[in-house]
Amino acid sequence: MSNRSAPKSGTVSEADVEKAPRKELGAVRKLLYSEAVSAFGGGLWFSMWAVYLTSVKEIPAASMGLAMGLGGGIGLFAAVPVGALADRHGARQVFVAVSLTRGLLVLLFLTTNGFWSLLVVAAMFTAAETSGRGVKVTLVYLLMPEHRRLTVLAQARVVQHITYAAGAGLAAWVLSTDTAGPYYAALTAVALSAFLSATVLVGLPPTPTVPAAHRSSGTRAVRDIPYLTLMSTTALLSLCWPLLSSGLPLWLKYQTAAPVWLAPVTVVISSLFIALYQVRVTRQGKRLRGAVRSTRKAGIALAVCCLLLAAAAWPASALLSSLIVLAGLAAHIYGELHYVASRWGLSLRLMRRDAEGEYQGLAASTEGAVATMGPAMITTLVTGALVGGWAVLAVIFVAAAAPTTTLCRRALRASGAGGGGGSAPGEGGGR
Numbered sequence: 001m002s003n004r005s006a007p008k009s010g011t012v013s014e015a016d017v018e019k020a021p022r023k024e025l026g027a028v029r030k031l032l033y034s035e036a037v038s039a040f041g042g043g044l045w046f047s048m049w050a051v052y053l054t055s056v057k058e059i060p061a062a063s064m065g066l067a068m069g070l071g072g073g074i075g076l077f078a079a080v081p082v083g084a085l086a087d088r089h090g091a092r093q094v095f096v097a098v099s100l101t102r103g104l105l106v107l108l109f110l111t112t113n114g115f116w117s118l119l120v121v122a123a124m125f126t127a128a129e130t131s132g133r134g135v136k137v138t139l140v141y142l143l144m145p146e147h148r149r150l151t152v153l154a155q156a157r158v159v160q161h162i163t164y165a166a167g168a169g170l171a172a173w174v175l176s177t178d179t180a181g182p183y184y185a186a187l188t189a190v191a192l193s194a195f196l197s198a199t200v201l202v203g204l205p206p207t208p209t210v211p212a213a214h215r216s217s218g219t220r221a222v223r224d225i226p227y228l229t230l231m232s233t234t235a236l237l238s239l240c241w242p243l244l245s246s247g248l249p250l251w252l253k254y255q256t257a258a259p260v261w262l263a264p265v266t267v268v269i270s271s272l273f274i275a276l277y278q279v280r281v282t283r284q285g286k287r288l289r290g291a292v293r294s295t296r297k298a299g300i301a302l303a304v305c306c307l308l309l310a311a312a313a314w315p316a317s318a319l320l321s322s323l324i325v326l327a328g329l330a331a332h333i334y335g336e337l338h339y340v341a342s343r344w345g346l347s348l349r350l351m352r353r354d355a356e357g358e359y360q361g362l363a364a365s366t367e368g369a370v371a372t373m374g375p376a377m378i379t380t381l382v383t384g385a386l387v388g389g390w391a392v393l394a395v396i397f398v399a400a401a402a403p404t405t406t407l408c409r410r411a412l413r414a415s416g417a418g419g420g421g422g423s424a425p426g427e428g429g430g431r
Helices: 014-046 049-056 061-089 091-108 115-143 146-175 181-202 225-255 262-285 288-311 318-350 356-385 387-401 404-415
Strands: none
Touching: 014 091, 014 115, 014 146, 014 181, 049 061, 049 181, 061 091, 061 115, 061 356, 091 115, 091 181, 091 356, 115 146, 115 318, 115 356, 146 181, 146 262, 146 318, 225 262, 225 288, 225 318, 225 356, 225 387, 225 404, 262 288, 262 318, 288 318, 288 387, 288 404, 318 356, 318 404, 356 387
């Protein structure tokens, strides 16, 4: 459990000890139910928002893209302050409030009719979305004992992928219609999923708050340069997501002999393997040394993926080109699994105590920044520089992982006690 002080209640009885695992199991179930409902809404929304805004609300595509991009960038700045609120008022309480807010903001998309209104709503929605990711990790950290934290996060990601796919499936039906009614109904369903997710979270035990004497000014995380640098560099590995969703379809359509329908198939295959192996791979990130190794594995595997996808442009045979793409997908899956495991391991092990929400908000905002710029960056490289663009991406992935050991050592020295206890990677101490 967290080292925040808990109220003293005298001698712990055997009955209390027996109840602890049951309470922990109940908390895990609620977390996973909440994640399942929220991810269903996410899959529904993110699969249809672009068509909804351009076709139903009739906002020009260029204006829509600019408003969502700028709004998303502005919204990222809320993650650290909201994380600080979680430290002061409790992660569960703040996560419930963020989930409710996200549901209300989804409904505001019903009223957007132009650039400025969309910009404002997009900024607020991204603020809630990004902040929620950071507070969720903080909540798991505070509710679960140390040996269970990464496992529960991995289980939540498995559930997320399954229900996200279900939401995306419903979005496919919505997109097949020609009237506005199904879109409005879908938006209402997305909002209801956020409200239901918040309702489930209310049933979780309250999380401890940071005592007033130990609270930071709210800028402690951003002033922790080694941690900020490490989170920023490793966040570049999250380019693996727009690589698959934005870069691969364009590459298949215009530069390879492989069929373009292979792109959605790769997403399905990737989701299946994540559901099967994320929990197992995440165990490697429970120790700091293992998290560092996973970062290196992720960087190398994703670089190999880029080179294989570039090579898929050369064969004239659709079959051979498709086989090379699938080989690249295998490297991508391996890299993504290890990236997620390493990200949790590094961000949790190296953050300062009594500022967990603030630090996780910073981690979420760095990854969110890459998510905001990633699709445009990937599209530019793949369609502009072609094979050279894939080579640039490969270099970015390797370079993002390369300094992890050095940055971890600096973060450990800066934290004094080592952020999570134990030695620096590559040294003794059983990490």
